Amino acid sequence: MEYTIIATSTFGLEKVVANELKALGYEDLTIENGKVMFKGDEMDIVTCNMWLRTADRVLIRMAEFKAESFEDLFQGTLAVEWGDLIPITGFMHIVGKSIKSKLHSVPDCQSIVKKAVVESMKRKYRRDLFSEDGAEYKIEVAILKDIVTLTVDTTGPGLHKRGYRGLAGDAPLKETLAAAMVLLSKWEPSRTLADPLCGSGTIAIEAAMIGRNIAPGINRSFVSEQWEIIPKDLWEDIRKYANEAINDKEFKILASDINGSVLKTAKENAEKAGVGENVVFQKLDIKDFSSKKKYGFIITNPPYGERLGEASEVEALYEDMGVVYKSLNEWSFFAITSHLGFQKLFGEKAHKNRKLYNGRLLCYYYQYFSEEPKKEKRQEDKESKSEDIWK
Structure with missing residues (x-):
């Protein structure tokens, strides 16, 4: 029908x-x-x-x-x-x-x-x-x-309910919005990706699922699975195809945060999502983030400073983010925040920004693009794997 x-x-x-x-x-x-x-x-x-x-x-x-x-x-x-x-x-x-x-x-x-x-x-x-x-x-x-x-x-609980996230941080980012941030960035698994303010790991996990071609609904149920008009074997066939479509691409996404306890939750979430091998977690202050690799991506959801008393800390954080960005070699940078002073604090005007809603909160997705590496350079970067992927 x-x-x-x-x-x-x-x-x-x-x-x-x-x-x-x-x-x-x-x-x-x-x-x-x-x-x-x-x-x-x-x-x-x-x-x-x-x-x-x-x-x-x-x-x-x-x-x-x-x-x-x-x-x-x-x-x-x-x-x-x-x-x-x-x-x-x-x-x-x-x-x-x-x-x-x-x-x-x-x-x-x-x-x-x-x-x-x-x-x-x-x-x-x-x-x-x-x-x-x-x-x-x-x-x-x-x-x-x-x-x-x-x-x-036909869905039941919203599609952001992937089934992998238990406890989240104080201001969890919906899985659907995290996935959109990754897709809008045009990241692909051949490029280094990092989230230095990873919280419960949602951006890194969604990126890894995209990189592995893991269907977001593969580990959950839907209200229409109980409907008579949709044959049970149709659901079974689509799930079987989704499992067969998962690839074995080898890539590592870097996820770090200064909060050690939230990293434990992030690791558990990554395992549940089936991407535990693709995301490397580390306790690290963003001020200490560095990499010698070229043409990498940072995609992150920093604190917005909405709570009383947080504004000065968040503004200092944005300044630190700008310093880190300038120290990286031709990286692209993407951040979502409701803070209207982000660009000034970051120290550079975004190449592009986009209005997005995080829940009911109007935010801007600030996008800083680097030049895309040539094909031969991508292959060179892929072959020169350092033992310490953080360097």
């Missing part, structure tokens, strides 16, 4: 998600704020949940229509053949949101939609009562300027 599939994203990452979809072979994409839409079937639902690194969720759009009254909302919802997706035992969980719309009471909208979905189910199954003790079907009614979009979530 063909569906309109929506891959949702954090604002600012829509094109990154679209590029991922194109790499997976999808065309005719429609990009809007916070989402990318395309046509697909059950296999595409499974594939996108398994492989998308930067999307938040994969939804099925069931309907879109204008509603200025509860009757409009009821009739628009009733027109959908919900029974084609939801079985007789399906648990119909309704959530909602309303922005700049006449129908502003979200609880009332949820109630109206639930009644209309049940009436549609009655029409399909010719019965009045439903046990709702089966698989979950989370239906969202989203109303923006009186336009209603009805979707069903």
Whole structure:
């Protein structure tokens, strides 16, 4: 069956998600704020949940229509053949949101939609009562300027829940955003990569998973795995393919932090993610970070100084980061922060910056690019492996 599939994203990452979809072979994409839409079937639902690194969720759009009254909302919802997706035992969980719309009471909208979905189910199954003790079907009614979009979530817990991260630091970076930072940098495993403020290791781990071609959803489950419309063997086939697609590339990512206890957690996370051999952890102050290698990458998520009393420490840290950057030989540098004075403290204007949201916090992704090494130079660097990869 063909569906309109929506891959949702954090604002600012829509094109990154679209590029991922194109790499997976999808065309005719429609990009809007916070989402990318395309046509697909059950296999595409499974594939996108398994492989998308930067999307938040994969939804099925069931309907879109204008509603200025509860009757409009009821009739628009009733027109959908919900029974084609939801079985007789399906648990119909309704959530909602309303922005700049006449129908502003979200609880009332949820109630109206639930009644209309049940009436549609009655029409399909010719019965009045439903046990709702089966698989979950989370239906969202989203109303923006009186336009209603009805979707069903195929993911369950957000796609950033890879399954490898237990405890995180004080300000954890979502896995999806970390993966986006790596993809935007254009890093590849032939180049040295370091995160000298690694915290729980998310950036390094996501980069290693990209380098090894490990599907981000390979070690987790999805709510639609329990759905009748998606055969169990389809999930098994996609997982089997994902396991076979993992490569054995040999590369090392450097992850360091001054906090020894958080490094222990980072190491555990890397092992759970299957990249323990690809990430080298070390307790190190960023002021002491150095390397004789050329054309390396630093990708990092430093503290932002949002907490009371942290501002002066963070500003000193940014100055230290600038000193380290200038000491490195033709490295590229990428940092995300909400601190508007970053460039001045760092001591150099970014070649490019991009608005991104870390949770609800507006940040900028500052990007400093070096020249790309020639092919023969890359091979030379690859062959001259030092015993101490930190040098």
